[in-house]
Amino acid sequence: MTPSSQEALLIDGVAKSYGKVEALKGVSFSIRRGEFFGLLGPNGAGKSTLINIIAGLVRYDRGIVRVMGHDTVGDFRTARRMLGVVPQELVFDPFFKVVDMLRIQAGYYGCGRENWPWIDEMLERLELDDKRNTSMRALSGGMKRRVLIAQALVHKPPLVILDEPTAGVDVELRRTLWAFMRDLHAKGTTVVLTTHYLEEAQEMCERIAIIDHGEVRALETTAQLLARHPFRFLRIKLAEGSSLPEDMRELVASETNGTVELRLETARHPIGSVFEKLRRAGVAIEDVHTRDPDLEDIFVELTS
Numbered sequence: 001m002t003p004s005s006q007e008a009l010l011i012d013g014v015a016k017s018y019g020k021v022e023a024l025k026g027v028s029f030s031i032r033r034g035e036f037f038g039l040l041g042p043n044g045a046g047k048s049t050l051i052n053i054i055a056g057l058v059r060y061d062r063g064i065v066r067v068m069g070h071d072t073v074g075d076f077r078t079a080r081r082m083l084g085v086v087p088q089e090l091v092f093d094p095f096f097k098v099v100d101m102l103r104i105q106a107g108y109y110g111c112g113r114e115n116w117p118w119i120d121e122m123l124e125r126l127e128l129d130d131k132r133n134t135s136m137r138a139l140s141g142g143m144k145r146r147v148l149i150a151q152a153l154v155h156k157p158p159l160v161i162l163d164e165p166t167a168g169v170d171v172e173l174r175r176t177l178w179a180f181m182r183d184l185h186a187k188g189t190t191v192v193l194t195t196h197y198l199e200e201a202q203e204m205c206e207r208i209a210i211i212d213h214g215e216v217r218a219l220e221t222t223a224q225l226l227a228r229h230p231f232r233f234l235r236i237k238l239a240e241g242s243s244l245p246e247d248m249r250e251l252v253a254s255e256t257n258g259t260v261e262l263r264l265e266t267a268r269h270p271i272g273s274v275f276e277k278l279r280r281a282g283v284a285i286e287d288v289h290t291r292d293p294d295l296e297d298i299f300v301e302l303t304s
């Protein structure tokens with residue numbers, strides 16, 4: 001096996017402009033086989049452009065993209081067969097029955113009857129069993145999304161990209177989807193997730209790339225990313241009539257109804273000295289607790 005084929009996805013120096021807008025400015029990273037990888041970034045960062053490039057839907061200006069070792073331009077058909085993309089938007093043919101749509105989709109990838117048990121398994125796992133003979137147009141939005149998830153996985157691709165799979169989705173579907181993805185991942189599927197729900201990325205992803213303005217800003221394990229930022233938060237509920245001394249106001253990260261959250265850099269603001277300062281200023285405190293930064297705090301730091 002060549003080193004490149006150990007990678008589920010290789011992105012090397014990929015650039016793409018739309019007129020004057022540089023959507024991707026030479027992005028490079030690779031994803032190992034079997035990883036659960038998060039691709040995060042604020043609106044307009046370039047995530048959809050990158051996903052569309054990987055799926056062969058958008059031409060790029062320069063760079064190399066390989067899916068399971070197959071070039072997405074030179075070896076398009078094989079690369080495409082190795083990939084399943086769960087799209088953000090609900091696009092489907094309204095007249096097909098659920099099961100027929102999945103069988104036809106499988107046929108596009110050269111899968112025949114031998115693939116039907118897998119389709120049945122997915123219908124069961126995604127709790128679509130009783131809808132198998134319902135036409136697409138008669139399904140609720142949440143049900144349609146389940147079918148699109150099944151559609152992306154119908155050919156058992158070794159690499160799956162989930163593009164905002166849980167945007168506007170109810171708790172039940174989230175639970176079902178993540179349980180299913182965890183199982184697929186445990187069996188060796190490589191999963192790439194883009195999401196605006198950072199707690200989801202924190203929980204599911206082993207490694208995370210943060211892109212912003214078409215560039216990779218961070219690329220680390222989730223644990224490293226969380227540990228890299230040496231600060232924590234101290235939330236204090238002030239007793240009625242008490243207020244924070246003026247010289248501590250620069251530490252305030254947020255403030256609501258008498259509760260202030262201070263952002264303390266570990267090296268500069270030891271928690272003991274903060275309390276000492278509050279005591280000396282005669283500030284009366286009703287309650288306190290501390291919080292370590294989560295992915296959202298780090299994301300804001302890196303992209304703001």
Ligand SMILES: Nc1ncnc2c1ncn2[C@@H]1O[C@H](COP(=O)(O)OP(=O)(O)OP(=O)(O)O)[C@@H](O)[C@H]1O
Nearest residue numbers: 018021022023041042043044045046047048049050
């Ligand atoms: N077809 C297009 N024509 C012109 N500009 C485009 C096109 N598609 C994307 N862009 C621009 O490229 C940049 C990257 O957009 P992209 O959709 O890839 O970002 P994104 O990270 O997916 O954002 P979001 O989280 O909002 O989906 C943005 O400035 C966007 O306006």
